[in-house]
Amino acid sequence: MKPPPFDYHAPTSVREAVEVLAEVGAHGKVLAGGQSLIPLLNMRLAAPGHLVDINRVAGLGEIETDATGVRVGALARHAAVERSAAASLAQPLLGQALKQVAHSVIRNRGTVVGSLVHADPAAELPAVLALLGGSVRLASVSGEREVAAADFFTGPMESAIRTGELAVSAFFPAWDGGTAFVEVARRHGDYAMAGVAAAVRLDDDLRVTAARVACVSVGPAPVVVDITEACGNQSVASVDWGAVVAAVQERIEPEADIHATADYRRHLTGVLVERAVKAAADV
Amino acid sequence: MTTKLFGEPVRRREDARLISGQGRYLDDLGPGALAAAFVRSPHAHARITHIDVDAALEVDGLVAIYTWEDLPAGVCEPLPLLIPHPALTHGRTAYPLARDVVRHVGEPIVMVVAKDRYVAEDVCSLIEVGYEFLKPVVGIEEAVSGAHLVHEDVPGNVGAHLVQEVPSADGRSAAEAIEAAPHTLSFRLDIERSACTPLEGKGVYARWDADDQSLRVYSSTQTSTSVRMALAAKLGLPLPKVEVIAPDVGGGFGVKIVHPWPEEVLVPWAARLLNQEVKWTEDRREHFISSAHERAQVQHVRVGFDDEGRVLGLSVEILHDHGAYTPYGIIVPIITSTQLLGPYRIGAYRVEFSSIYTNTVQVTPYRGAGRPQGVFCMERTMDKIAQHLGRDRADVRAANFIQPDQFPYDQGMIFQDGRPLIYDSGDYPESLRKLKDLIGWDDFPAQREAARAEGRRLGIGLGCYVEGTGVGPYEGGHIQITSDGRVHVSTGLTSQGQGHETVFAQIAATELGVPIERVSVVTGDTRRFGYAVGTFASRAAVMSGNAIALACRKVREKALRVAADALEADPRDLEITDGVVHVVGSPSASIPLATVAVLSNPLRYAFDEEAKRATQFAGAASMDRPPVAEGEEPGLEGKDYYSPIRSTFASGMHAAIVETDPDTAEIRILRYAVVHDCGKMINPMLVEGQIHGGVAQGVGGALYEKMVYDEHGQLLNASFMDFLMPYATEIPHIETDHLETPSPLNPLGIKGAGEAGVIPVSAVIAAAIEDAEGLPIDRMPISPSDLYAIRRTAGN
Numbered sequence A: 001m002k003p004p005p006f007d008y009h010a011p012t013s014v015r016e017a018v019e020v021l022a023e024v025g026a027h028g029k030v031l032a033g034g035q036s037l038i039p040l041l042n043m044r045l046a047a048p049g050h051l052v053d054i055n056r057v058a059g060l061g062e063i064e065t066d067a068t069g070v071r072v073g074a075l076a077r078h079a080a081v082e083r084s085a086a087a088s089l090a091q092p093l094l095g096q097a098l099k100q101v102a103h104s105v106i107r108n109r110g111t112v113v114g115s116l117v118h119a120d121p122a123a124e125l126p127a128v129l130a131l132l133g134g135s136v137r138l139a140s141v142s143g144e145r146e147v148a149a150a151d152f153f154t155g156p157m158e159s160a161i162r163t164g165e166l167a168v169s170a171f172f173p174a175w176d177g178g179t180a181f182v183e184v185a186r187r188h189g190d191y192a193m194a195g196v197a198a199a200v201r202l203d204d205d206l207r208v209t210a211a212r213v214a215c216v217s218v219g220p221a222p223v224v225v226d227i228t229e230a231c232g233n234q235s236v237a238s239v240d241w242g243a244v245v246a247a248v249q250e251r252i253e254p255e256a257d258i259h260a261t262a263d264y265r266r267h268l269t270g271v272l273v274e275r276a277v278k279a280a281a282d283v
Numbered sequence B: 001m002t003t004k005l006f007g008e009p010v011r012r013r014e015d016a017r018l019i020s021g022q023g024r025y026l027d028d029l030g031p032g033a034l035a036a037a038f039v040r041s042p043h044a045h046a047r048i049t050h051i052d053v054d055a056a057l058e059v060d061g062l063v064a065i066y067t068w069e070d071l072p073a074g075v076c077e078p079l080p081l082l083i084p085h086p087a088l089t090h091g092r093t094a095y096p097l098a099r100d101v102v103r104h105v106g107e108p109i110v111m112v113v114a115k116d117r118y119v120a121e122d123v124c125s126l127i128e129v130g131y132e133f134l135k136p137v138v139g140i141e142e143a144v145s146g147a148h149l150v151h152e153d154v155p156g157n158v159g160a161h162l163v164q165e166v167p168s169a170d171g172r173s174a175a176e177a178i179e180a181a182p183h184t185l186s187f188r189l190d191i192e193r194s195a196c197t198p199l200e201g202k203g204v205y206a207r208w209d210a211d212d213q214s215l216r217v218y219s220s221t222q223t224s225t226s227v228r229m230a231l232a233a234k235l236g237l238p239l240p241k242v243e244v245i246a247p248d249v250g251g252g253f254g255v256k257i258v259h260p261w262p263e264e265v266l267v268p269w270a271a272r273l274l275n276q277e278v279k280w281t282e283d284r285r286e287h288f289i290s291s292a293h294e295r296a297q298v299q300h301v302r303v304g305f306d307d308e309g310r311v312l313g314l315s316v317e318i319l320h321d322h323g324a325y326t327p328y329g330i331i332v333p334i335i336t337s338t339q340l341l342g343p344y345r346i347g348a349y350r351v352e353f354s355s356i357y358t359n360t361v362q363v364t365p366y367r368g369a370g371r372p373q374g375v376f377c378m379e380r381t382m383d384k385i386a387q388h389l390g391r392d393r394a395d396v397r398a399a400n401f402i403q404p405d406q407f408p409y410d411q412g413m414i415f416q417d418g419r420p421l422i423y424d425s426g427d428y429p430e431s432l433r434k435l436k437d438l439i440g441w442d443d444f445p446a447q448r449e450a451a452r453a454e455g456r457r458l459g460i461g462l463g464c465y466v467e468g469t470g471v472g473p474y475e476g477g478h479i480q481i482t483s484d485g486r487v488h489v490s491t492g493l494t495s496q497g498q499g500h501e502t503v504f505a506q507i508a509a510t511e512l513g514v515p516i517e518r519v520s521v522v523t524g525d526t527r528r529f530g531y532a533v534g535t536f537a538s539r540a541a542v543m544s545g546n547a548i549a550l551a552c553r554k555v556r557e558k559a560l561r562v563a564a565d566a567l568e569a570d571p572r573d574l575e576i577t578d579g580v581v582h583v584v585g586s587p588s589a590s591i592p593l594a595t596v597a598v599l600s601n602p603l604r605y606a607f608d609e610e611a612k613r614a615t616q617f618a619g620a621a622s623m624d625r626p627p628v629a630e631g632e633e634p635g636l637e638g639k640d641y642y643s644p645i646r647s648t649f650a651s652g653m654h655a656a657i658v659e660t661d662p663d664t665a666e667i668r669i670l671r672y673a674v675v676h677d678c679g680k681m682i683n684p685m686l687v688e689g690q691i692h693g694g695v696a697q698g699v700g701g702a703l704y705e706k707m708v709y710d711e712h713g714q715l716l717n718a719s720f721m722d723f724l725m726p727y728a729t730e731i732p733h734i735e736t737d738h739l740e741t742p743s744p745l746n747p748l749g750i751k752g753a754g755e756a757g758v759i760p761v762s763a764v765i766a767a768a769i770e771d772a773e774g775l776p777i778d779r780m781p782i783s784p785s786d787l788y789a790i791r792r793t794a795g796n
């Protein structure tokens, strides 16, 4: 459990970082919090020739908040975002999701942006970004580009980031409604067997006017389903949950692994959709 | 200050050191040593066709590469079969490095020694091994079909087959008794594989001293004395030239009693050959795929009983998956077969087991060592009887209990120590009464109904066990009181965090009448104590505890003799308090033990002020007898051994209340209660700690842990990411109550407590889930996904 040999780079600016990344090309790997990458190296499942450690890069730790949403810098740790009162106010779903990401020791090191780039289909933050229609900002020697969540998560552990690019921040838009994240994991802090993030908007008569869910661990990437129609403009108490659950279950593609059957994941997602939407509607 | 510490909740003396990073674990030693790493088989069953090391030779920092061909006589032979048994007709053990066939993923093939572990692993990755694939045998069913063989010369993959039969009092066989019984049931039970998974894996660090021609080995082992003997034999070294030391060990739970491990032989061998220090620290993946697992069994049960639920006949057939090799013999299925009987008086009993080879990691004892499976079998049987008869589950157990006036109770079988299975003492009805009180057994049905009315599912379960502890053959203790008044205790068996330093010091302080601060304890160091068996089977407190007490009594007697001389008193009038010998009722006539220690060693040379008192012109010696009288020895020192006639039997009962989620099928333990009887408690706080740790491992086995092999023999969850050892967050608060039924077999009246906590947990949780769900739970562990599948099959 020792990594294979690699060259180590510790750039101190974004400019320097993208230059190194450009130089080393496909042999380079960015090291952020290391909570996912270091185990892969130690188990020799990854063998990059060059490790570009961005922890000394200035200006990447910021968490910027305004009425439109939260922009999280590449070095903002899970814990910092979780504890940011301003971020919680601007987008409560971030904190709701982060509480369920791993354990505090891992959240102290792991980064939100790293989690997005890592693109684990069982991870919470990609689902949050996808549900809210957020985006990731990528920098390279040829400039910056902003990629929408819908285009960013391309498969299990696969994102739209290109060789030579550094993700510098992610933007989580605000939502003028309720949100919730519910999941069932085998143990406290584990990746979920199934989980659902929900964003719901009600009118003055408490009828559902907009509702979307994002499901984790039931597809190659977060599965976002707009269930506004399935909710049938009803109040949460009178929604036909069978129809809502069916609408979601139609879209997911759960697979079996050693922790849960596909069947169970499908069922569980259905249960969690109802729970998440109810929690987001605060009833 | 009191010196009567036996029975007190003395705080663990080792903790300050261990929890503040002061522990010296294997990998903390020898920072400059060369590192060993191993090329291990990625295939479950294959013949090695060639090994090509050419590419690896270029790596900077490489020191040596060894394959089986390089090993000398002794080292190259198969590892020992530690516990032979007549029923183990086809015992097989591995070569330290695979000779031609590999039989499980993880089997070592090539050993690499390099300047550090990084380089060693780089070298491993460049060594190419060619394989001719053989059909892997995975799972008990496939193995017993015998279609493919793990060992060519073991037909049907059966390593051992043993039938034990205890007829009823009126001479009926189990089959006859079941046939004649008013009620009968038959069913199948399944238990999956788990493993000890100590947080510190194995490790060996060896130094060869060329000037002295001696070998010092540090090993993260549960038996340093036995590793030493094995090494001396394998390496052809004189025993006095080999020292083995177990440093701080970060958990064992059974896996480290197996020895010598391949690495335990190879690392010292290489250190001597290279004349350089060599160390190997096992990593987590290695531990998963190349140490040992336990538990997996399939059981077929037939039981006959009367209207009260009394068992008239019980017949159990066990298929035990022991993996690819049998270094530890058939101890696990023997324990399952014998301890299955628990606290019960069974009419007639027949148990048959086949111990089966598969192309998986070998199976050796893990805390509980076969008992969790036996107890699962018996307690599921009791629950099924109760359900069949519509009787209370606790009442059915009570109807079968051995009564307090029936001890010693002979179960008519041979136990794991080769001696009769005779229970020494116990009070099972009282334990059950306490348990029912603690958990609120009688009030629970009302609680369950109330919860059900709110749409919640609650269930309760209980389980009983008897655990043979303190198995022989022996342990020893050595006490030395030095002229500074310090008491040095040593025993040969090893510690893995249990708190031996505390309890052995308590025993010595109490026996000798000295403050505990003056007592130091050393375990597992062959330089200090050469004869020992090891730490396993909940035996350390019973075996070494009693040996230390006996050794203290010898030393005390001598101290009183020497002090009596000095004080011109009768030894019978003397007492030791706070490290001072004094005449009872006359406190001024006293002499500190330190001075007694000086006087006990007649000197020619004074090395300090105090020592002058024992020199030849000091006038203390009698002119009528030699300075060291016949039969005496110099020094205030003593050694004794404790060797019991047979094991002592602890017991206990657990109960749990669980809640199952009607929608998600999540399983939550709401309450967990334990009543425990390990005879006289040396330290109730440490007993409680042992119970907590055991229950935690039991919860792991019941709800989380299993080794998942695919059909190719690949272990799919060889990491803590996917092998779900429970966190503290998964462990319920544990409520405990104790009973103290002293053992009549040993001077301290104690029984073992190390494994107890883990034993009945799967049975208890299964019973509680069954009660909550109204569906039979016959397979453990159980996950939410499993429970969901059970519900679906049952159609709800």
Ligand SMILES: Cc1cc2nc3c(=O)[nH]c(=O)nc-3n(C[C@H](O)[C@H](O)[C@H](O)COP(=O)(O)OP(=O)(O)OC[C@H]3O[C@@H](n4cnc5c(N)ncnc54)[C@H](O)[C@@H]3O)c2cc1C
Binding pocket: A029, A030, A031, A032, A033, A034, A035, A036, A037, A038, A074, A100, A101, A102, A103, A106, A109, A110, A111, A112, A113, A114, A115, A116, A117, A118, A122, A123, A124, A125, A161, A165, A166, A167, A168, A189, A190, A191, A192
């Ligand atoms: C025991 C354990 C449990 C966990 N449980 C959960 C969980 O329940 N839910 C969950 O979501 N996560 C979980 N994680 C993962 C954790 O959240 C990680 O920290 C996160 O997935 C990756 O963030 P990081 O900063 O550690 O990234 P790293 O490990 O440093 O990198 C991960 C990958 O992303 C790339 N990368 C990182 N940052 C950038 C960047 N700025 N630009 C380009 N590429 C980049 C790296 O090159 C690498 O490929 C767990 C981790 C552990 C060890």
